[in-house]
Amino acid sequence: MNELLMLTIRQxxxxxxxxxxxxxxxxxxVEERIAAFEPHVQALYLYDPESARAQAKASTERWRSGDTLGFLDGIPVTLKELIATKGDPVPxxxxxxxxxxxxxxxPIxxxxxxxxxxxxxxxxxxDYGMLSSGLSxxxxxxxxxxxxxQNPGGSSAGAxxxxxxxxxxxxxxxDIGGSxxxxxxxxxxxxFKPSHGRIPVDPYYVxxxxxxxxxxxxxxxxSMEPLSRTDWRDGTSLPPNAFDWLDLDIDVRGLKIGLMLDAGCGLAAEDEVKDAVIAAAHLFEQAGAVIVPVGPVISRAMLDGLDNFWRARFWGDIEGMSEERQSLILPYIFDWAKGGAGVSGVDAVRGFNQTIEMRKTCGKLFTxxxxxxxxTNPVVSYPAEWASPTNDPRAPFEHIAFTVPWNMSEQPASSINCGFSKSGMPIGLQIVGPRFADQFVLKLSxxxxxxxxxxxxxxxxPSA
Incomplete structure (x- = not known):
């Protein structure tokens, strides 16, 4: 790899x-790297190297004249396809x-x-960002x-x-459940999934x-300095930050850190995953933190309630489509969504209420x-062609039990590599902090x- 691509943004x-x-x-x-690897990973949509060259040339002139615009001036960036850019379709x-x-x-x-x-x-x-998969x-x-x-996961698969x-x-x-x-x-x-409202989004959704x-x-x-600027289009947008995002020093001595190895429902963490997370906990302990085993914050009733609510909401979005258009939706997603047709309004509300129950259990734990x-993930990996780690539309969310509670509780959480499996696949460690303590999570990370x-x-x- 070109050594330039191993540098941080600050470097x-x-x-x-x-x-x-x-x-x-x-x-x-970057363009040379994309030419070599993109045909194999298929991560990009609307890739426009000609526009990128023009933008880079304009940035080069700004750096020469000392008239740069911000922290990201000249830095190559991609946006998930769901994030609208003027003049481009959002499929x-x-x-x-x-x-x-x-x-x-x-806003982003x-x-x-x-x-x-x-x-x-x-x-x-x-499709609709509803899978943890690169399948579309x-x-x-x-x-x-x-x-x-193997699968890159999702729904931010290409990213x-x-x-x-x-x-x-x-x-x-x-990220709505771990994406x-x-x-x-x-x-x-x-x-990094920040506290809700820290990075304004449009459209906003629970x-x-x-x-x-x-x-x-x-x-x-x-990146958080520009991304976290307020935007009226997100009614949950937080006030302007009054701190330096690059202040990342921390002394963890005396911090009480909960170690959660059981999600409470869904897929159990595989042994290799648990071993890597336990080894990560030992590093925190060696630095002076106090590691405390903690129980799960989500139950079967909570996950199933959320499933009902999401099915009903999504079916409401697509039931008015023509059969011809419905037939174009990924079958796995459509089969899952059809279950929403049988969810009553009362049951949909009951499902939504389970998000409140998650907030309660998360809040109680953080006392x-x-x-x-x-x-982060209960399993090491799964095939690229699968729609989810179970590949079963009847059990679509068995892999999100470690991640989705923190969306509903609006708390910041990150995933960082903590090792590799015997098969050579990465393993993620999730780090969660109190609501609004985004910088704290970044410091721990x-x-x-x-x-x-x-x-x-x-x-x-792959070599040619």
Whole structure:
């Protein structure tokens, strides 16, 4: 891999400032990497290298004149396909959606443009973002760079594959039940789901967040300054930040950290996953933290209630479609959604109420601990062609029990690599903090990255 692609955003910016590297030269390194790896991983949508070159040239002139726009000026960035960019269609990962150009940039796209980022592509996702998979009826099958026969996870599938493959330092995903953290865990990258409202999204929905997906914790932290600027289009948007996102130092001595190895329902964590998370806990303990075993915060009733609510809501979105358009939806998704037709309004409300129960159990746990660590994903890996780790539309959410509670409780959570399986696949550690303690989660993540040494070797494209 070109050594430039192993640098952090701050290191790249330092080279720009010293005029030892131009944004155009940096983009050319990214473009070469994409040419070598994209045919294999299929992570990108609307990839436009010509536009990227023009953006990089404009940034090069701004750096020469000392008139840069922001932290991301000249930095190549991708946005998940669900994040609207003006003039581009938003297919939502499905053939069933009519391709209508977006009227305006979503908040995240607007912030990136304001900062001078080089937005060179969107990244793939499954139909309606409803799968933890790279499988889509609209996009080519996205694959895991570590093993092309395996799944990158989802629904921010392309973003995770792009980050692991080295397509630049910053990729923005969205997360409603784990869609940033789950693929981050399966591809060995760092994924950060902030507190709700920290990064404004449009359209907003209960549990829906957006977050950076990067190779380094510091890159995610740096991106939070522009991404977290308030935007009126998200009614949950938090007030402007009054802190330095790059202040990542922390002393963990005396912190009480809960170790959760049982999610309470769904797929049990495999032995290799548990062993890697326990080893990670030992690193926190060696640094002076107090590790406390804790029980689950989600139950079967909560997960099933959420399933009913999501099915009913989604069926309401698509039941008015023509049969012809419905037939274009990925069959796995349509079969799952059809179950919503039999969910009464009362049962849908009861299902929604289970999100409140999750908030309660999460809140109660955090009266006893300062942070929680757990597996991100219960399983090491699964085939690229599968729609989920169970590949069963009757049991679609068995893999999200470690991640989804923190969406409903609106708490910040990250996934960071904590080792590899015997098969060579990455294993993710989830780190959760109290509501609004986004910087605290980033600090714990940075500390762990320092102790563990991070990922030393990244995947390379297959040789010709």
């Amino acid at each position: 790249v910016r330092d080279l720009f400032a010293r005029k030892d590297l131009s944004p155009l030269e940096y983009w050319q390194a 939502l990962g499905t053939k069933a959606v009519e391709l209508v150009p977006a009227a305006e940039d979503a 796209a607007a912030r990136c443009r304001e900062d001078g980022a080089v937005i060179f592509a969107k990244t793939t996702c499954p 009826s609209f996009h080519p099958l996205s694959r895991n760079p570590w093993d092309l026969s 995770s594959a792009a980050a692991a493959a080295g397509f630049g330092p910053l990729h923005i995903g969205t 940033v953290r789950l693929p981050a865990g399966w591809t060995g990258i760092f994924g 549990g829906r967040c957006a977050g950076p997906m990067t190779r380094f914790v510091e890159d995610a932290a740096l 006893t601990v300062d942070a929680v660590i757990s597996p 940075q500390a762990f990255e320092t102790w563990s040494g991070g990922v030393a070797r990244w995947p390379e494209p």
